[in-house]
Amino acid sequence: MGGTSRILVVENEPHVRDYLLTTLKSDSFQIETAATGLEVLDRLQKEPAPDLIFLESLLPDMNGLEVLKRLRESQPTLRVIMFSGPCQPRMVMRALHLGALDYLSEPIRKSELQAVVSRILDNHLRPGNGSEPTLQTEDIGDNTTLVVASNEMHRIREQAALIATADVPVLLLGESGTGKGVLAQLIHKLSCRARNTFLKVNCAALPSELLESELFGYEVGAFTGATKSKPGKFELADKGTILLDEIGDMPIGLQGKLLHVLQDQQFFRLGGQSPIRVDVRVIAATNLDIKEAVASAKIRADLYYRLNAFTITLPPLRERRMIIPLLMKHFMAQFAAQYGREPREFSGRMLKAATDYTWPGNIRELENFVRRYLIIGEEADALRELETSQPETIEQGITSRHNGSNGSDSPNDLKSFVGGLKSGAEARAISDILDQTNWNRKEAARRLNISYKALLNKIQKYSLDIDPGQTPVS
Ligand SMILES: Nc1ncnc2c1ncn2[C@@H]1O[C@H](COP(=O)(O)OP(=O)(O)OP(=O)(O)O)[C@@H](O)[C@H]1O
Ligand SMILES: [Mg+2]
Structure with missing residues (x-):
């Protein structure tokens, strides 16, 4: 030194x-x-x-x-x-x-x-x-381990620790799978609220009315079928922390109600007559371009200003490529121990292919990839997945299709650019995103950067609609 x-x-x-x-x-x-x-x-x-x-x-x-x-x-x-x-x-x-x-x-x-x-x-x-990146792990509760590998992630970890002690709202930005949920959990764990509840609500997973009752609860008779009163997530998280995931998908009206909670720490249950006071720290997360979401009135500007006092932006994995091999080896060791298997080695070619790959699903995708490789262990398949599923190819295809003259969304058009080559990879990617979004098809289509109708077609094409509790695709 x-x-x-x-x-x-x-x-x-x-x-x-x-x-x-x-x-x-x-x-x-x-x-x-x-x-x-x-x-x-x-x-x-x-x-x-x-x-x-x-x-x-x-x-x-x-x-x-x-x-x-x-x-x-x-x-x-x-x-x-x-x-x-x-x-x-x-x-x-x-x-x-x-x-x-x-x-x-x-x-x-x-x-x-x-x-x-x-x-x-x-x-x-x-x-x-x-300096060379080093990998550190940290238990953050709920059987979750935070992995910090790049210098930038070390800095983000420290920022989060600092913000944790200040009892203010936090806004987490970053693409899907970059670790916003994990970071929110870390902030809760390092805060004065650590011994109280930490709850996550995915605002994209529920239709508007359901989301409102989920967050704020309801009284008897608030709507048909409300035979018993029920507390919402805000009440359940009293003295704790609530993560509002996909905040950009919260309907504008509800955003107003949320703003009141942030300002006055109180709200009404649906059908309720008296205000309910809570002491909850709000962490909001979104993978949208936040400035654009505010400009296009998807997120209320006043809510944004309430939330953005402390913002942390998580970088996509492809911007910290040098840590990819480190993460792969870490997850391999972790899953091998978890599943009681011998860890598999990664060949040089595999590490290189993984480092070159763009990982649109970020750490989540990398984790799933390593898990699959551990279980299935077919190097050739794994390599093909990395070397041929270059998302740019898919994106280019989709973009040119959208800009194309006939604009049809039929599966045949899709076939022409996917070339029948990687239906398996595509089906898996779609299925992953559907899982991540709790089968919110609108959100899934947005994340896949395809139209809603095209997604429905693909769900049908790959027979993905065997999801318990979901109505079949029409
Ligand atoms: N730093 C990290 N350490 C360990 N695991 C991580 C890390 N970042 C992400 N993950 C893993 O990736 C998965 C996705 O992370 P997380 O849900 O936090 O991402 P996200 O940014 O909230 O994505 P989405 O917007 O899709 O919900 C998690 O299940 C977690 O296992
Ligand atoms: Mg998440």
């Missing part, structure tokens, strides 16, 4: 200060201390700035936020990490707005402290920053 870095710890409580000093102790750091706000401000007038400052938010003489503000006014490049007692969401928000790089809540774990310090000092002191 190119020489020693100077770290200044500002804290007047001896036991916390000693803990920080012991934990940070290393040959690479020269650690200094100060006990009051005035002492720091005075010192920084006279001495060169340290590489990093740990600043307690409760100091005996001044509010830590005030110290932060003054420090950053006089030296805007100063790197400051604030810390305080357990979970103080408002304090976190203000500190971040004043330019703190991170905010740690006590008890501060050793690993957390070291991770933060090395991230900040490495980022700022190391030239280039082009």
Whole structure:
């Protein structure tokens, strides 16, 4: 790390200060201390700035936020990490707005402290920053493991951790399968709400009226058949977190109701007379181009502004190709252990084909691919899937068909560009998307970038409509 870095710890409580000093102790750091706000401000007038400052938010003489503000006014490049007692969401928000790089809540774990310090000092002191990606896994509850492999994902993981402690809405953007749901779960787990409920609602999966009653509940007689009252997801998630997935598919009227919940934390059940108060953190996710969705009034602008205070955008897998082999090996090991099988090796050709492939379904698709390969183990099939199902080919075909003169959606047209070559791959891709969208055909068609009618045709063609509980395709 190119020489020693100077770290200044500002804290007047001896036991916390000693803990920080012991934990940070290393040959690479020269650690200094100060006990009051005035002492720091005075010192920084006279001495060169340290590489990093740990600043307690409760100091005996001044509010830590005030110290932060003054420090950053006089030296805007100063790197400051604030810390305080357990979970103080408002304090976190203000500190971040004043330019703190991170905010740690006590008890501060050793690993957390070291991770933060090395991230900040490495980022700022190391030239280039082009280090090799490393893979880390983290249990985030509900039998889910978060995998963080690229530098960018490390940064996103840290951003999420930071946002988690600030009790505000979060907007997650990114293509399907990039991990928005997983990230929402991580945010919940790292927040003060971790011990309470985390619920997901897919806004694209239900028709409007059903979605409303699902979210907000109903009273007896609210509609035909409402013989018993029922609480909605917002009530069930009280004190916890709710993930509103595919927010762009929430009908505009309902978006208004959601806006009220965000503003006043209250709402009415369907047919209800008295307002219900809840304390729920909302995380919204969408794979739409959000600016366009707002411009075309698919998402209310006022709702968007409520949600977008903190936005995290997950990059598509094809923009971090170098981690593809790493992820494949990781998932192979994981699934092999899960299914009690010997993991299969990937040949060089397979890793190359996978690295070149565009993964339109992102990590979800990669996971499914590895799972299939483990179970079926036909290298030739797997390679064919990667080498021939280049989505550009399919997309091009679809686009030219849409722009074509006759504009017909008949399966014959489709055949002409798919060339009968990969019906299997196509059927599987369609079936995957239908599963992902809980058989919401409109949404599935949108994700596949084909018309609704074309999708219905394909469902019929491949006999995919054997889905329990679904009405057959007409
Ligand atoms: N970082 C990750 N670590 C581990 N698994 C991941 C990660 N990202 C995605 N996955 C896997 O990919 C699948 C899809 O992830 P997720 O549902 O979070 O994506 P999404 O962005 O919400 O997609 P969609 O919009 O289609 O719902 C998950 O089931 C998860 O197993
Ligand atoms: Mg999801």
